[in-house]
Amino acid sequence: MMLDIENLHARVEDKPILQGIDLQVSPGEVHAIMGPNGSGKSTLSHVLAGRSGYEVTSGTVTYRGQNLLDMAPEERAREGVFLAFQYPVEIPGVSNIYLLKAALNAQRKHRGESEVDAMDFLRLVKEKIRSLDLDEQFLYRGVNEGFSGGEKKRNEILQMAILEPRLCILDETDSGLDIDALKVVADGVNALRTAERSFILVTHYQRLLDYIKPDFVHVLAQGRIVKSGDASLALELEKKGYGWIEQEMAAVA
Amino acid sequence: MSPGPNPDYCEHFNALGEQLPGAGSTWVNNARRMALAQFDQQGFPSPRDEDWRYTNVSAIEKKRFKPLIPPGDAAADAGWLKRYRLNDAWSLVFVDGHFSARLSDVDDVPEGVTVQAMSAALANPPAAVEAEFGRVVGQTSHHGFVSFNTAFFTDGVLLHVPADTVLSRPVQIIHIASEPEAATNLRNLVILESGAQAALVETHLSMESAGSLAVSITEAVIRERAQLDGYLLHGASERAFRFGGFYVDVGTAGHFNHTNLSLGGLLVRNEIHVDLAESGQCALDGLFVGQGRRHVDSHTRVRHRGAHGTSRENYRGVLSDRSRGVFQGRIVVEPQAQKTDAQMNNRNLLLSDEAEIDTKPQLEIHADDVKCAHGVAVGQLDPESIFYLESRGVDPVSARNMLTFAFANTLVDGISLAGFRDIAQDALLALFPEAGIRKDWL
Incomplete structure (x- = not known):
């Protein structure tokens, strides 16, 4: 099992956000997590990446047999968990290529490997950057500094492609992208799909899933997964809207 | 209140007397004696003075750093110097305020351009030096460090570029303080005739052990359409004291750009004062980094005295441990300076609960058709x-x-x-x- 979430509860300050999430992700699977605003989608991705400010009040998260919640954010990253941010941070003064290299070397050091060879690294980065339709100059600019929304998201995918994580969590990666940028991002993600690598796509809209076909779709509402299905569930949601789910929940209650 | 006379300093002055550069020149002697008398009256500045409110230099007053004629340049190691020396520049190296011909490189200076140690220039001072010496600083700053420096300067640089001449290489001043307890004084004068262009890099350093006072004053006269790019790196040891003053008079449509990097020293004050004539432009950038118990003060003043001038100021401070930073930025727009466009920005990063920043932007506007703005931010990571x-x-x-x-x-x-x-x-x-x-x- 790549990831096993059981009965996860989490809150921000005194406000409960996640109220009993259960989710199993096997290697190679793509899971889409959809839901209305405020359903807890982003909280789930942040809790998995280890962001502070969230208190896990009960439940467990097991990542490849380890207790993920016990690990510091940087350990999670080095162990292969990658969060593509909804709003990637701008860091003027540190070049994009420097961050890529620092991140890769942190991971390699963790695995007991030597630092990446400078020439090999450049070759790797240049190859990846072309496939994401980004200019090479982009590497020498400050991290995300002055990047457009689309460039920031592509930069997240570039980092992902260089770091080759085991579990990729994409937090609303489609938000703010026009259709061309969305296709580039989706192609980047699809190129990374392997039998071992798993993805969790957190999204409000179905349209990302036209380009990245999920194995499973889960609907999150009020901090719980209220419905799961295959890719067709996303289409149904697109047609009927989230109100339909909420009505169903009300009927059950 | 004046801290009283400084008998030690009068004695030092009398002892140094003939050895100070320009001793053979009446006007230099007069300037020195007047400055000494003034210093005797005022001493080093007191926090009672509004301009010195956040920077208390009583430690300098108490330490009684000793002006001296330095023994030589043996302390400076050419290998160590290499880290700070520009590759393609005319460089003038000073050790404890004393010019070292051995370590300097002023070969192949173009015809008509003067790049010279002040000690040499004052042996037979050109008329331009007599006309300009003390004039620019006299327009703006009159505190004790200025009079102290005028009385005691042992050397410095004279840079004089004739009209419409563009210097192909920067001029670099490297000063190394090595004698503990010493007060060193450099005095530089830059004159760019109309349309001339030059870059001046100042690098002020000290040996690890040197707990000395380094005072450096630079006056720059930038005539019509001329441009000076000034760069300052202060990277002295954590025991060093510094006062650095850079006073600039920018003529019509002249440009002055300055970058002030204050990265070392224990107690440091840098003043950059600029007077802008019509259509004059200046850009002042600065970075001060405080670590340990450092105190670093950046004091800027831009006076727009002609119309259509532009000034840009962008200072950043990074303060950690128990350090303290001061930024005082003042923009003065005189009544005739209509259509002035002035912007000042100071951003600071406070990295510890015990670090402190005092930031004080001031706009003093006497004209009504101007665009002036300032912004200040203090934040954490x-x-x-x-x-x-x-x-x-x-x-x-x-x-x-x-x-x-x-x-x-x-x-x-x-x-x-x-x-x-x-x-x-x-x-x-x-x-x-x-x-x-x-x-x-x-």
Whole structure:
């Protein structure tokens, strides 16, 4: 099992956000997590990446047999968990290529490997950057500094492609992208799909899933997964809207 | 209140007497004697003076640093110097305020251009020096460091560029303080005739052990359409005291650009005062980094005295441990300076509960058709940015250092003179060893 979430509860300050999430992700699977605003989608991705400010009040998260919640954010990253941010941070003064290299070397050091060879690294980065339709100059600019929304998201995918994580969590990666940028991002993600690598796509809209076909779709509402299905569930949601789910929940209650 | 006369300093002056440069020249002697008398009256500045409110220099007063004629340049090691020397520049090296011909390189200066040690220039002072010496500083600053420097300066640089001449290489002043307990005084004079262009790099350093006072005063006269690009790197040891003053008179449509990197020393004050004539432009950038118990004060003043002038100021402070930073920026727009466009910005990063920043932007506007703005920010590292780096596998200590370095580096990164940017980046990196940043990847 790549990831096993059981009965996860989490809150921000005194406000409960996640109220009993259960989710199993096997290697190679793509899971889409959809839901209305405020359903807890982003909280789930942040809790998995280890962001502070969230208190896990009960439940467990097991990542490849380890207790993920016990690990510091940087350990999670080095162990292969990658969060593509909804709003990637701008860091003027540190070049994009420097961050890529620092991140890769942190991971390699963790695995007991030597630092990446400078020439090999450049070759790797240049190859990846072309496939994401980004200019090479982009590497020498400050991290995300002055990047457009689309460039920031592509930069997240570039980092992902260089770091080759085991579990990729994409937090609303489609938000703010026009259709061309969305296709580039989706192609980047699809190129990374392997039998071992798993993805969790957190999204409000179905349209990302036209380009990245999920194995499973889960609907999150009020901090719980209220419905799961295959890719067709996303289409149904697109047609009927989230109100339909909420009505169903009300009927059950 | 005056702190009383300084009998020691009068004695020092009498002892040095004939050995000070320009001793054979009546006007130089007079200037020195008047300054000494003035210093005797005023002493070093007191926090009672509004301009010195946040910077108490009583430690300097108490220490009674001794002006001296330095013994020589043996303390300076050419290998060590290499780290700070620009590759392609005319360089003048001073050890404890004393010109070292051995370590300097002023070969092949173009015809008509003067790049000379002040001690040599004052042996037979040109008329231009007599006309300009003390004039620009006299328009703006009259405190004790100025009179102290005028009385005691042992050397400095004279840079005189004739009209419409563009210097092909920068002029670099390197000063190294090595004698403990000493007061060193450099006095520089820059005259750019109309349409001339030059770059002046000042590098002030000290040996590890030198707890000395280095006072450096530079006056620059930039005539019509001329341009001076000034760069300052202060990287002295953590026991060093410094007062640095840069006073500039910019003529019609002249340009002055300055980058002030204050990265070392224990108690440091830098003043940059600029007077702008009609259509004059200036850009003042600065970075001050406080670590340990450092106190670093950046004092800028831009006076728009002609219409259509432009000034841009961008200062950043990084303060950690128990350090203290001061930024006082003042923009004065005289009544006739209509259509002035002035902007001043100061951003500070406070990295510890015990660090302190006093920032005081001031606009004094006497004209009615102007565009003036200032902005000040004091903040801490952004937790979101720290998390972003951690989520890429960077440990929290490196992440914090990386972000701190990045905040400072944005300023250094923008330096146009590549050779100086390179030296500055090395000096900056040395302050953040834990950022784990290697230069080849910047």
